[in-house]
Amino acid sequence: MPLESADKTAAQNVLFMTYYWPPSGGAGVQRCLKFVKHLPEFGITPTVITVDEKQASYPILDHSLEGEIPASVQVIKTATREPFEFYKKITGKKDIPFGGFANTGRENWKQKLFKFLRGNLFIPDPRIGWNRFALDAATKVMKRKDIKAVVTSSPPHSTQLIGLKLKQKHGLRWIADMRDPWTDIYYYQDLNHTALAQKLDAKYEREVLENADEVIVVSDDMKRLFLNKSAALNPNKIHVIPNGYDEADFVHPSTPSSEEFIITYTGTLTEAYNVEGFFQALCDTVTRNPFIRYKLRFVGKVSEGIKKQIEAASLPLITEYIDFVPHDESIKYLMASTVLLMAIPDVPNNFGILTGKLFEYLAANKPIICIGPIHGDADRIIDECGAGRVFHYSGYELMTDHLMQMSKTWQINTNLDLPFINYTQYSRRALTEKLSKLLVS
16 A cells, blocks of 8 residues: 555544553663654544553663653553563562563573463463453543544554454554564574464464554564465555654764773673674774773673673673663763664574664764674665674674774774764654554555
């Protein structure tokens, strides 16, 4: 279906179903929040249905994001029933697992048992206990408002089953927004599904893709993955709207240090990202440039396995770990960096992984060093914008050469900010305009 211009003369009411919503923190909340923030500019009035944060299973909180919710947007928060409190009780853990299990560490038998139960009793995921409450709230809203469409954003992919129910029961126009793959997510094999559970999960995935009026994905390769799920799918109903950056977030000036060569990574990092080659390249670079002070800074969740790799590479003395910070503060860390480090999990079907981090890195106007698949979607965008380089996981020598060259340049001028990056097409406002055109088609 071609995208046509949105009609701004009359506001249209839409439902926006999302589990992750402020005060939830982390990357998952950004896409939904920014869509809702900008939709009213295009004649769309969203009503958000989400979960009550007092009952939600949010790995991290960021209350600063609540200030970005437009006053005109009604947000309805519902109850939920999920197994994560049980998880904390039986494992003795204070936190619930992050995506990719970055914070689980070495698992004991209780954690392994819970992971098996999670993969086989809660399909597609443990947050499916929110669905009946969300469906009830949506039904009540539809009695009061003339709702034209519903957007369901996932993960958790159980949220997509809400859209399926609303489509079946009310014939509501339904846009399924998929931020991540479903049965192809990089940690899927870690969930220890039985054959029956895998079959049921694949059935849900296929039903969502076939019944949604439009499907939105974040990359070209993810579109390819989903098209392979069913021969009945029309390629024209799957649209690529990537993650992006919000111009309003980048009001801080660039302040790279003149004393230290600072390499910053923000977000979650686990062994699945396969960055050992980079650590070794950095170690060699540090050794060969004793008169330069290097700092490797992580802002976010870093697994114990990665910390051991850093120790093995003799980098602990230059490494700084900063736990989760509010989103605005994480932007400040980007702007105070020399270079930005990014990594894509070394897993099958990783060519289409495009996190919101990439686009915020672009907006920071710093050189990007990305460890990941060559010729993937991230490689294409970084090259297209002239924003840095992508290195294969095994490209130790090329990484070392690149770091050495950057170090020499830094000794001449400690500000390595890029002169110009053409990234404006990835602004959240521009991307929301694309969504608005789908909503009024």
